[in-house]
Amino acid sequence: MGADDIARTALLEKEIFSDAWSEASVRSHMAGAANVSLGAFPAEDSPGEAAPEAAGYLLGMIVCDEAEVYRVAADPARRRQGIGSALLEAFLGECRARGVRLVSLEVRAANDPAIRMYANAGFANAGLRKDYYRDPADDGIVMRLEL
Ligand SMILES: CC(C)(COP(=O)(O)OP(=O)(O)OC[C@H]1O[C@@H](n2cnc3c(N)ncnc32)[C@H](O)[C@@H]1OP(=O)(O)O)[C@@H](O)C(=O)NCCC(=O)NCCS
Known part of the structure; x- marks a missing residue:
């Protein structure tokens, strides 16, 4: 993702998380050299259409041989369509x-959907x-997942 996706990411943050990252936090994350910001974008129906908004995103970081996932989220209207797992696989x-x-x-103990998604990808407690x-x-x- 890039500068054009900051507002959309912050909007989804606000809709999804009680500790939402602000636009400034998302911008600062994207500017970090070690940070990774991936977006999931619906295919454009026809050429020349306005660029589609992100339907999900992953924010993480990679330093040397270690990586961390900070956020993965899918638009609530588009859940269970493979967006979260596709973002995770792209990051991996x-x-x-x-x-x-x-x-x-790190994930909330009550967040069953996310825990299942991570376990499906091979993460262990x-x-x-x-x-x-x-x-x-x-x-x-x-x-954690050892690669
Ligand atoms: C977690 C989240 C990113 C999953 O995104 P998604 O696009 O709906 O997930 P996918 O369609 O890729 O599903 C991947 C797997 O996750 C698990 N899963 C996802 N939603 C689930 C649910 N509601 N109940 C149980 N398992 C679920 C399943 O194992 C699923 O695989 P399956 O469909 O083959 O059974 C999404 O629910 C979300 O945005 N949640 C709020 C944000 C969040 O909690 N993020 C994680 C902490 S940072």
């Missing part, structure tokens, strides 16, 4: 290409951070 493909050995992330999240309160589950 980039990780493999760049020699990453370990990918980690690596720890529990008690009462890590607020609004609403929740434990954090650390998940």
Whole structure:
């Protein structure tokens, strides 16, 4: 994604997360040299149409042989269509290409859809951070994938 996708990403953040990243946070993430910002875009119906808005996004980072997923989200109107898993696979493909050995992330213990998606991609539970999240309160589950 690029500068044109900042507003859309922040809008989805606000719609989806209680601790939403602001436009400024998304912009600052995209400017980070080690950061990765992937978007899922619907195919254009006909040439010359306005560029479609992102239907989902993944924000992460890759440093040396380690990577972390910060956010993965799909537009609530387009869930269960493979967007989240496609973004995750694209990120893991980039990780493999760049020699990453370990990918980690943290997820709310109550976030069953995301936990299943990560487990499907090969991530395993690596720890529990008690009462890590607020609004609403929740434990954090650390998940890791060795590539
Ligand atoms: C998690 C999320 C990104 C999944 O995106 P998605 O595009 O709907 O997911 P996919 O269609 O690629 O599904 C991938 C797998 O995830 C799991 N999954 C996704 N939604 C699920 C649900 N509602 N219930 C159970 N499993 C679910 C399934 O294992 C699914 O594989 P399957 O369809 O073959 O069974 C989406 O639910 C979302 O945006 N959630 C809010 C944001 C969030 O919590 N992000 C993760 C923490 S940063």
